[in-house]
Amino acid sequence: MKIAIVNDMPMAIEALRRALAFEPAHQVVWVASDGAEAVRRCAELTPDLILMDLIMPVMDGVEATRQIMASTPCAIVVVTVDREQNVHRVFEAMGHGALDVVDTPAIGGGNPREAAAPLLRKILNIGWLIGQRGTREPAVATPIRATAQRQGLVAIGSSAGGPAALELLLKGLPVNFPAAIVLVQHVDQIFAAGMAEWLSSACGLPVRLARQGEPPRSGTVLLAGTNHHIRLLKNGTLAYTAEPVNEIYRPSIDVFFESVAHYWNGDAVGVLLTGMGRDGAQGLKTMRQQGYLTIAQDQQSCAVYGMPKAAADIDAAVEVRALDTIAPRLREVFAQ
Numbered sequence: 001m002k003i004a005i006v007n008d009m010p011m012a013i014e015a016l017r018r019a020l021a022f023e024p025a026h027q028v029v030w031v032a033s034d035g036a037e038a039v040r041r042c043a044e045l046t047p048d049l050i051l052m053d054l055i056m057p058v059m060d061g062v063e064a065t066r067q068i069m070a071s072t073p074c075a076i077v078v079v080t081v082d083r084e085q086n087v088h089r090v091f092e093a094m095g096h097g098a099l100d101v102v103d104t105p106a107i108g109g110g111n112p113r114e115a116a117a118p119l120l121r122k123i124l125n126i127g128w129l130i131g132q133r134g135t136r137e138p139a140v141a142t143p144i145r146a147t148a149q150r151q152g153l154v155a156i157g158s159s160a161g162g163p164a165a166l167e168l169l170l171k172g173l174p175v176n177f178p179a180a181i182v183l184v185q186h187v188d189q190i191f192a193a194g195m196a197e198w199l200s201s202a203c204g205l206p207v208r209l210a211r212q213g214e215p216p217r218s219g220t221v222l223l224a225g226t227n228h229h230i231r232l233l234k235n236g237t238l239a240y241t242a243e244p245v246n247e248i249y250r251p252s253i254d255v256f257f258e259s260v261a262h263y264w265n266g267d268a269v270g271v272l273l274t275g276m277g278r279d280g281a282q283g284l285k286t287m288r289q290q291g292y293l294t295i296a297q298d299q300q301s302c303a304v305y306g307m308p309k310a311a312a313d314i315d316a317a318v319e320v321r322a323l324d325t326i327a328p329r330l331r332e333v334f335a336q
Contacts, residue, residue: 001127005031006038006064007053007079012104016051016079019105019116026123033057035064042072049075049126051119052098054089062092069097069303075126075276079104079119087194094187095164097303099126099276101191128248152179152334153216153268155260155287157253159186159275161303163195165323166273170203170221172327177205179267179334180216182238183223184230184253186275192225199223210238224251231259249279253307257283261290269333270294271326272317274302278310285316293333295319295326 003026007013013031020026029047032038036059038050050068054061065076078093078101080086090101102122105115158165162185173181187195192209199221200207209225215236216222224230228240229251247255257270257280270287272280274297288294296308296317301324311317321329 001026001049001123002029002047003027003123004029004038004041004047004050006033006035006050006056006061007031008033008056009053011107012053012079012081015105015107016119018107018112019119022113022116023120023123035059035061035067038064039067039071042068042074046072046074049077049123051079052076052093054078054080054086054093060089062089062096065093065098066096073097073304075099077102077122077126087191088198090191091163091195091198095161095167095303097160099160100186100188102188125248151218151266153260153264153266154179154181154271154330155184155257155268156181156271156273157184157257157275157280157283157307158273159249159253159277159279159304159307161274162186163198164303165297165301166199167202168323169271169273169327170199170205170207172324173205173330175205177331177334178218179269179330180218181205181221182210182216182230182256183207183221184251184256184280185223186249186251186279189226192223196223196225212240213237224256226251229255231255232263233259234263236263236265249277253280254283258286261286261292267334268292269330271330272296272308272311273323274304275307276304277306280307281310281314281316284311285314288316288318293318295321295329297326298322 030041032041034056052061076098078098081104196207207221210222226240227250270284272284284294294317296311298320299305301322
């Protein structure tokens with residue numbers, strides 16, 4: 001993979017180079033010391049992946065990500081030495097299209113290969129995401145929709161560009177929104193709690209991580225919070241599971257949407273937002289086949305038109321909507 005490094009700290013650049021050297025297939029094609037230089041270099045030679053620092057002179061990583069995704073889009077992973085201090089910047093960058101975030105590998109002490117492993121795993125995942133990958137056959141299960149439980153559920157999946165899209169969508173819903181909401185966003189579990197806190201403070205609705213064994217209920221927005229998949233069980237509660245282990249997207253939107261299609265007993269709406277790849281498309285189609293309303297974000301309002309496009313290509317979405325019209329539509333659906 002052709003990789004670019006954007007960082008103004010020589011030690012961080014060296015740490016990244018050493019980590020990448022453990023995988024001979026990776027090639028560093030250029031290094032930029034600030035965001036403005038990165039925008040120029042990316043226009044001259046667009047890499048497969050950019051490892052983007054957040055705090056830099058001239059132009060920070062958030063603005064550089066925004067400009068690159070608008071002009072010469074490519075996969076971007078935020079690399080930071082202090083995720084707790086930079087949590088809001090991390091999700092701003094992801095809102096502009098950054099795919100993921102990872103700590104800068106440590107230099108000195110310990111096992112260098114172990115220190116490099118989290119970064120190399122992220123890059124392996126990105127390679128899957130930007131490569132050609134076939135659709136997964138949905139799991140076969142018997143739908144058990146009953147009429148006794150009529151609570152509503154909004155199942156939302158998002159990836160690159162998702163944090164900003166989720167903020168805007170949730171801001172459009174009232175605090176007394178009558179349906180339960182569960183979010184599946186492609187984000188590493190070490191950042192999930194920070195994302196929940198950020199969304200909660202930004203949108204005004206209570207957002208927290210989903211807990212093992214709890215049912216979705218109105219009044220609190222639940223966010224998938226581990227690197228395992230989240231699914232709805234037959235008894236109506238949520239569970240984290242490592243299966244399917246070969247699913248590259250973790251947590252997988254497809255896995256959650258399909259479990260909703262098969263096991264939710266009330267009314268439900270599936271919403272697939274901005275993201276790279278095709279996770280969620282097949283699951284959204286399964287929900288549509290079970291008679292649920294399904295919505296995909298339109299191309300014009302997407303930071304990355306990958307997952308919603310995959311859904312549109314297989315006719316998984318009943319409606320294709322601009323981001324700012326999705327919340328009003330949800331209010332309308334659950335008005336009764």
